[in-house]
Amino acid sequence: MTLRSAHRLRSVLCISAILFSAGAIGANAATTQVSAAQAQFGGQCTEGLAEGRHVTTDCTVNWTDKDGKVYCFSTEAAKKSFLEDPTANLQRARDFIAASSVESTEQAMQYFQGSDAETLVKGLISAKIKANNGIFPLDDPLNGQHLKLIYDDIDFTRTIDGYGFFPDVKFHDQQNPDRRYLIDFWVLPEHGQLQLQETRIYKEPLQVDGKWTTMARQPIPWWWIPASEHPGHLATKRGWEVMSAVEQNAVKESAKNGGVFKLKDDKTGQELSLEFVDTHQPVRQLDNDGHYFACTDFRVVGTKDQIYDIDFWISDKDGKMTVDQAKVHKVPELKSGQWIQVPRYEWKDVGNSHVVP
Numbered sequence: 001m002t003l004r005s006a007h008r009l010r011s012v013l014c015i016s017a018i019l020f021s022a023g024a025i026g027a028n029a030a031t032t033q034v035s036a037a038q039a040q041f042g043g044q045c046t047e048g049l050a051e052g053r054h055v056t057t058d059c060t061v062n063w064t065d066k067d068g069k070v071y072c073f074s075t076e077a078a079k080k081s082f083l084e085d086p087t088a089n090l091q092r093a094r095d096f097i098a099a100s101s102v103e104s105t106e107q108a109m110q111y112f113q114g115s116d117a118e119t120l121v122k123g124l125i126s127a128k129i130k131a132n133n134g135i136f137p138l139d140d141p142l143n144g145q146h147l148k149l150i151y152d153d154i155d156f157t158r159t160i161d162g163y164g165f166f167p168d169v170k171f172h173d174q175q176n177p178d179r180r181y182l183i184d185f186w187v188l189p190e191h192g193q194l195q196l197q198e199t200r201i202y203k204e205p206l207q208v209d210g211k212w213t214t215m216a217r218q219p220i221p222w223w224w225i226p227a228s229e230h231p232g233h234l235a236t237k238r239g240w241e242v243m244s245a246v247e248q249n250a251v252k253e254s255a256k257n258g259g260v261f262k263l264k265d266d267k268t269g270q271e272l273s274l275e276f277v278d279t280h281q282p283v284r285q286l287d288n289d290g291h292y293f294a295c296t297d298f299r300v301v302g303t304k305d306q307i308y309d310i311d312f313w314i315s316d317k318d319g320k321m322t323v324d325q326a327k328v329h330k331v332p333e334l335k336s337g338q339w340i341q342v343p344r345y346e347w348k349d350v351g352n353s354h355v356v357p
Helices: 003-014 046-050 076-082 086-099 102-109 114-131 239-255
Strands: 061-064 070-073 136-139 146-160 164-173 180-190 193-208 211-216 261-264 271-279 291-300 307-317 320-335 338-343
Touching: 046 070, 046 076, 046 086, 061 076, 070 076, 076 086, 086 193, 102 164, 102 180, 114 136, 114 146, 114 164, 114 180, 114 193, 146 180, 164 193, 180 211, 211 338, 239 261, 239 271, 239 291, 239 307, 239 320, 271 307, 291 320, 307 338
Parallel strands: none
Antiparallel strands: 061 070, 136 146, 146 164, 164 180, 180 193, 193 211, 261 271, 271 291, 291 307, 307 320, 320 338
């Protein structure tokens, strides 16, 4: 498994389509000579951003999507790599920009409130519904299903300093009102205005004992991971270096076993066969001596929804992030017909130590 294939897997399982983007990206868009000021991301290499790196360019190598937005690249090879999966790579680039701009985002957020984010989301939903005869269409990236939803109301809005606002919106299925959904909208301030960044399903309908109930989808969006679940402070400045170290470790170990990540379960002694899915944000800084922590999701090979929560401990060794240890934190268990994650241990018993419990 290559790093690129791991990124594609993560995108397929966890990244929802950007519902209100100007349109789908056309892979055959033409290249034109532009300046950095005309390009997206200030002319930075879009593929570099998708890989978690800031790379400046002169925009000699660029690509224009069908809506006229221009993206720059450091090399033709970087452009080719980006166009292998432009939608997912663009989302990764946007995620990186958001995560690497925590301090500026936190400052920008002081001019807005959760109610402002709700107003934006209500307007976007209204426009979408008006254009689709009262239906809110949503493609489920997990199973490819095209959902036709009816808007009910905004449940509440979650605010995370430095990351934005997260209105949680209630919908129900057009054909069956008992099939209810909770959809999260990620809203960020950009250039003095709130903008929608991403939309993900948080809760979905599940039939249990002949009745429909609404249960959290696994894995849940990263912004629902409670700040108190893991020790330490937010590693906002070096978070993407930590994430990169974890993902590269997963790819390296998987390459030894034909694309399968092998991990011994310290409790049962079983050797787990897993596939990398995603790294939760934000990552944690355990102390001031270069010790970090990241929580990840891995899927059991051959399954769709059996997800393990794997914790990684990482150290900064002479400027290089190195994975010290990985440990099973939560295991998938089948309950009421759905696989859910059950924790093995609680972080309140660990404190801020970087010693594995």
